[in-house]
Amino acid sequence: MSNIMPAPFARSLYYNMARIRQFENRVVTLVDDNEIAGVCHEYSGQEAVAVGICGALTTSDIVTSTHRGHGHTLAKGGDVGRMFAELLARTGGYNKGRGGSMHIADVGIGIFGANGIVGAGAPIACGAAHKFKAARENRVAVSFFGDGAINQGVLHEAMNLAAIWDLPVIFVCENNQYAISTPLKEVTILDPYVRAQSYGMPGVCVDGMDVEAVYHAALTATERARTGKGPTFIECQTYRYFGHYTGERHMKMNYRSQEELDRWKLRDPIKIWAARMMESGLCAQEDIEAIDAEVNIEIDRGVEFARSSPPPNPAEALDCMYAVPYPNTPAWGVEP
Amino acid sequence: MSNIMPAPFARSLYYNMARIRQFENRVVTLVDDNEIAGVCHEYSGQEAVAVGICGALTTSDIVTSTHRGHGHTLAKGGDVGRMFAELLARTGGYNKGRGGSMHIADVGIGIFGANGIVGAGAPIACGAAHKFKAARENRVAVSFFGDGAINQGVLHEAMNLAAIWDLPVIFVCENNQYAISTPLKEVTILDPYVRAQSYGMPGVCVDGMDVEAVYHAALTATERARTGKGPTFIECQTYRYFGHYTGERHMKMNYRSQEELDRWKLRDPIKIWAARMMESGLCAQEDIEAIDAEVNIEIDRGVEFARSSPPPNPAEALDCMYAVPYPNTPAWGVEP
Amino acid sequence: MRQLRFLQAMNEAYHQAMGADESVMIIGEDIRGGIRGETKGLHGAFGDLRVLDTPISEAAFTGFATGAALAGLRPIVQFQVPSLIYVAFDQLVNQAAKMRLMLGGQANLPITYTLMVSGSRGGNAGQHSDNPYPYLLHAGFKVVCPSNAYDAKGLMIQAIREDDPVVFIASAMSLPQKGPVPEEIYAVPFGCGDVKREGSDVTVIAIGHLVPEALAVAERLAQEKNISVEVWDPRSLLPLDREGLLKSVKKTGRVVIYDDTNRTCGFAAELSAIIGELAFSSLKAPIKRVTRADVPMPFNLALEAAVLPKPQQLEDAILAVRSYAHV
Amino acid sequence: MRQLRFLQAMNEAYHQAMGADESVMIIGEDIRGGIRGETKGLHGAFGDLRVLDTPISEAAFTGFATGAALAGLRPIVQFQVPSLIYVAFDQLVNQAAKMRLMLGGQANLPITYTLMVSGSRGGNAGQHSDNPYPYLLHAGFKVVCPSNAYDAKGLMIQAIREDDPVVFIASAMSLPQKGPVPEEIYAVPFGCGDVKREGSDVTVIAIGHLVPEALAVAERLAQEKNISVEVWDPRSLLPLDREGLLKSVKKTGRVVIYDDTNRTCGFAAELSAIIGELAFSSLKAPIKRVTRADVPMPFNLALEAAVLPKPQQLEDAILAVRSYAHV
Numbered sequence A, B: 001m002s003n004i005m006p007a008p009f010a011r012s013l014y015y016n017m018a019r020i021r022q023f024e025n026r027v028v029t030l031v032d033d034n035e036i037a038g039v040c041h042e043y044s045g046q047e048a049v050a051v052g053i054c055g056a057l058t059t060s061d062i063v064t065s066t067h068r069g070h071g072h073t074l075a076k077g078g079d080v081g082r083m084f085a086e087l088l089a090r091t092g093g094y095n096k097g098r099g100g101s102m103h104i105a106d107v108g109i110g111i112f113g114a115n116g117i118v119g120a121g122a123p124i125a126c127g128a129a130h131k132f133k134a135a136r137e138n139r140v141a142v143s144f145f146g147d148g149a150i151n152q153g154v155l156h157e158a159m160n161l162a163a164i165w166d167l168p169v170i171f172v173c174e175n176n177q178y179a180i181s182t183p184l185k186e187v188t189i190l191d192p193y194v195r196a197q198s199y200g201m202p203g204v205c206v207d208g209m210d211v212e213a214v215y216h217a218a219l220t221a222t223e224r225a226r227t228g229k230g231p232t233f234i235e236c237q238t239y240r241y242f243g244h245y246t247g248e249r250h251m252k253m254n255y256r257s258q259e260e261l262d263r264w265k266l267r268d269p270i271k272i273w274a275a276r277m278m279e280s281g282l283c284a285q286e287d288i289e290a291i292d293a294e295v296n297i298e299i300d301r302g303v304e305f306a307r308s309s310p311p312p313n314p315a316e317a318l319d320c321m322y323a324v325p326y327p328n329t330p331a332w333g334v335e336p
Numbered sequence C, D: 001m002r003q004l005r006f007l008q009a010m011n012e013a014y015h016q017a018m019g020a021d022e023s024v025m026i027i028g029e030d031i032r033g034g035i036r037g038e039t040k041g042l043h044g045a046f047g048d049l050r051v052l053d054t055p056i057s058e059a060a061f062t063g064f065a066t067g068a069a070l071a072g073l074r075p076i077v078q079f080q081v082p083s084l085i086y087v088a089f090d091q092l093v094n095q096a097a098k099m100r101l102m103l104g105g106q107a108n109l110p111i112t113y114t115l116m117v118s119g120s121r122g123g124n125a126g127q128h129s130d131n132p133y134p135y136l137l138h139a140g141f142k143v144v145c146p147s148n149a150y151d152a153k154g155l156m157i158q159a160i161r162e163d164d165p166v167v168f169i170a171s172a173m174s175l176p177q178k179g180p181v182p183e184e185i186y187a188v189p190f191g192c193g194d195v196k197r198e199g200s201d202v203t204v205i206a207i208g209h210l211v212p213e214a215l216a217v218a219e220r221l222a223q224e225k226n227i228s229v230e231v232w233d234p235r236s237l238l239p240l241d242r243e244g245l246l247k248s249v250k251k252t253g254r255v256v257i258y259d260d261t262n263r264t265c266g267f268a269a270e271l272s273a274i275i276g277e278l279a280f281s282s283l284k285a286p287i288k289r290v291t292r293a294d295v296p297m298p299f300n301l302a303l304e305a306a307v308l309p310k311p312q313q314l315e316d317a318i319l320a321v322r323s324y325a326h327v
């Protein structure tokens, strides 16, 4: 298939995956150095999913994301500097330091937000899709969620709404095999995509380590959505390289084996794609190295930007709660 | 099939259906006479479902019911007098007048309660089923719900729990075609039982106007459950004769046509079963009339019992909230 | 002026708001059919894409409204029964209410939630008699609780125009009440309480459908016992018109709060705490709460009456604070 | 006496309660793995049928516990994060909390809900920092909020033994705290507040993890300003030990409530309302609430600190009520 993909586009897929990988590596360092508070859920290993899906989207399409949201945001066009600034809780951050890792969003470019509640983004995507449909806009909404979300009721309710109303939504299940320590196979019998089929929508399963496969599935789904034919469910088989979140490295968890991890790493989405591009003559080793170096600089600059951005003013801690605040509303914890 | 069914059992099916029908007719009168407060959701038309399913149960099996719960309770062995007493809000009622139509229960004989929240009973049935499984008791839990409940998330979550843990549960979807004014076909694409299949459990669809068909499906499901093989989903195609609830008769609603109603009434579950029993020689016209008369007396006596039962004492309005109350807990609305 | 029922006033507000602004839509269960009447005619006037009848999926349609709002619409979300908000509680409390702050103010969420038949309406028992605004206040939702048809229309118009999530409490007892309602579109601003009756001896703060009851008690006490009761209606519970509230309290120095929700951590507790802190030196008597008891509604009507706040209790409380002498 | 962390005390309570009573079971997410340690060893000791790791289905597993309880078990339900109760809110508020009354007392519901890492723990932002007990109190749940390891074990044992639904708040800030814990099984009864420090000038009512903070402030004020602060810990918020509360308030006449939940309709409001009504004549100063601000937790740590109740605010409030003179 690769030979039908223009070289600049193929390289952009690589670039976006490399960006996510390097971003996450830097996040880990910043967490270890106590520059980032709270917890981050690293996306490394799953890059082909975010990048393959978002490769089929335009800026005016929207996504709802998950607790593991850095990858989606970057793939959708998020700015590295503003993301780091958010993680460092600065005013230059996407959410002015109010959101952090679990809520990073750029509504302007269609990133409706990471979400700390499993499954909660799915109906939100449907509502946006309804707006697109009602306004006859040629836009699509994508909802990303994990394999664990497949057992949240609201996801089912949302799939049904999308199906009965032919909404331009794509449900993307990132099946990384685990929800924290719980293997998918212990908590579900049939595959996630089978459930989607029971709502009367196409449900497909693709290799989530293969950016090209993901991209083609996304393309089919977006075409369906943009032509008013309704939703699609795409299950992507993938794997996370790190623990559930940054804290896991300091814990003894044994829900998965080193062998399993190593086996998945053999199919690393970034390496696979680099190799396939080179095989197909879409680029050379030097091009890859040049992209890596470019990304490296971007990451450095992003961290620099973030560090130079001022922190928010505690006197403004209640800002942003309402578009229209009133006297004493929201209330401080003591009478002023 | 009927010829393999013993006559007393066949007659008991008729008896139970007739009991529900007459019970509901009396409820309507009592509502019109302002003897029953609040709203009742009549079960008439759907009798074959409750009776067919409960025909395969014993007293030690349990059911969770719905807002349309009279039929299930009667079919499970509920006492007509205590039911009327509950509807008349008397101390002799099942719930001592605290529950009313939407919460009638007899925990002692496995009726875990009607429920005013659509879909909410399903996980409750699963929890009871877990107890049966863990204690190696040969008991089954049945969750009744309407076609409207198929789009409540919690039902999906519950089906999944039942499937992965092989719980002795039977999910009974009473597809009476409407949720209040909303036709099922407008809010779901594939049939309800198809969804159940996506959880890896058997999903079947039967004629819910045919008590024998329902009973045989239930028998298969209970056998599966009792032998540790897990849950089954049974969709029963049926129809409600009255409006959504007692109030509807006084409203102009036109979500369904008189023709449709008449068509369903041609397949009245009670008449069909009476005819089939007679055809098969299981009983004669006189037997049917005798049963009807017997039921009539039972209903009269039930109402009598209810009317003679004293109302609860308002000073005890907060009773029953806790097994272990404390001073000022629960609190009255004014300081004593 | 023309008289309308509270329910008709709501319906008119819906029609006028949707007529005035294309981005207003409404979503909920059985709203085309319009079982009760508040949504009558909307589907015919505004069609399938702005009037959405949903499956029984409260969590999803609540989240749907959040997404529609983020994408630029102004959704109205109808809950057929107030206690259905519990099924959608994550989408309300963890999503819609928190979204704007979590986003750092990137987007507004102009959503109106209507809680139909809030409160008790005679024999509807445990799951259909809640008046759940304290939950929503605690979560930070703006909440309005109109006590008459005029306020209902005006507060609904303002709720739909407001660029934040707003909960509109449509009390079961208020829906059939009639009152004067102007034909033109008008808004009642938030944060403006209303002295529904002037008085000088005792301030009664009454919420929603209890306002007419409080007025009746006040009238009776004026005539029978020459007691001058001021009845104050906050109209919007959040934002709260503290200035108006404290003005009345400082005038009378004696307060009874009349509120039909569960007592513990209810709205009456909040009012009592605010007054106790900010008007302490004006208080001549303890603040009395007359609320619902802390139980789900029992089915039996006499038990229901025993659990609900009653005019007699209000009267007793007024008399008690009125005759209270500081020792 | 042996010292244990709060978390270890919970774990010991689980082991001892499950060892003592076969009908006790536990259900939740990732509890076999025991990410945090409170469920460590349970799966090995009690097996698959009593220690259930669930899919991410909070509504269903909460309802599951209700059904299991009706069928005769005594379930413990673990919420990995407190704000997950919102996803299960119907099963909590409309079902479990109301069930016994709706049934007319036909069955008991001996269920314990554990809300792990309640409150803020540094940078967990809007959806992972709630302390949602006011919602549960308003709904009628019994709620315990232990402030140390000893109370944690004893209140957990009592919660599991109690024949009603009980919510156990496991505060994020308390979990690592160490304190003396007896080895044998013991229960701390409900409805018994605890004077954690005697004093005569001002009563500070502190909840959960704020108790140690309040004790530190009290100690400092005693030494630096010779102010005698009584610190009262309700331990169980519902039932509430009114007698103990009013005894302290009547002694000091001056009250500050120190509570880490949203302000409006929070627990501090309820305490203030009760005291204002029942101890009015003893009050020498307005009751001050020091609570969390009414917003979801912002991510930035300085903003978080600005939103949380702080020792400095407590101190200021104590000084203010202490120096307040009735005008």
Ligand SMILES: Cc1ncc(C[n+]2csc(CCOP(=O)(O)OP(=O)(O)O)c2C)c(N)n1
Pocket (backbone or CB within 6 Å): A067, A068, A116, A117, A118, A119, A145, A146, A147, A148, A149, A150, A152, A176, A178, A179, A180, A244, D029, D056, D058, D080, D081, D084, D087
């Ligand atoms: C409704 C809900 N339940 C539980 C949690 C706690 N939690 C956070 S992430 C997670 C696992 C999610 O697994 P999955 O959906 O597969 O996503 P992954 O972490 O694998 O990307 C859980 C249980 C939550 N945030 N929301």
Ligand SMILES: Cc1ncc(C[n+]2csc(CCOP(=O)(O)OP(=O)(O)O)c2C)c(N)n1
Pocket (backbone or CB within 6 Å): B067, B068, B116, B117, B118, B119, B145, B146, B147, B148, B149, B150, B152, B176, B178, B179, B180, B244, C029, C056, C058, C080, C081, C084, C087
């Ligand atoms: C979760 C929930 N949403 C909405 C309602 C209001 N309501 C009561 S009954 C009903 C229709 C239920 O339809 P169905 O499940 O098909 O049962 P049927 O009434 O047809 O027996 C609705 C919407 C409710 N009680 N619970």
Ligand SMILES: [Mg+2]
Pocket (backbone or CB within 6 Å): A146, A147, A148, A174, A175, A176, A177, A178, A179, A180
């Ligand atoms: Mg996963």
Ligand SMILES: [Mg+2]
Pocket (backbone or CB within 6 Å): B146, B147, B148, B174, B175, B176, B177, B178, B179, B180
């Ligand atoms: Mg139906």
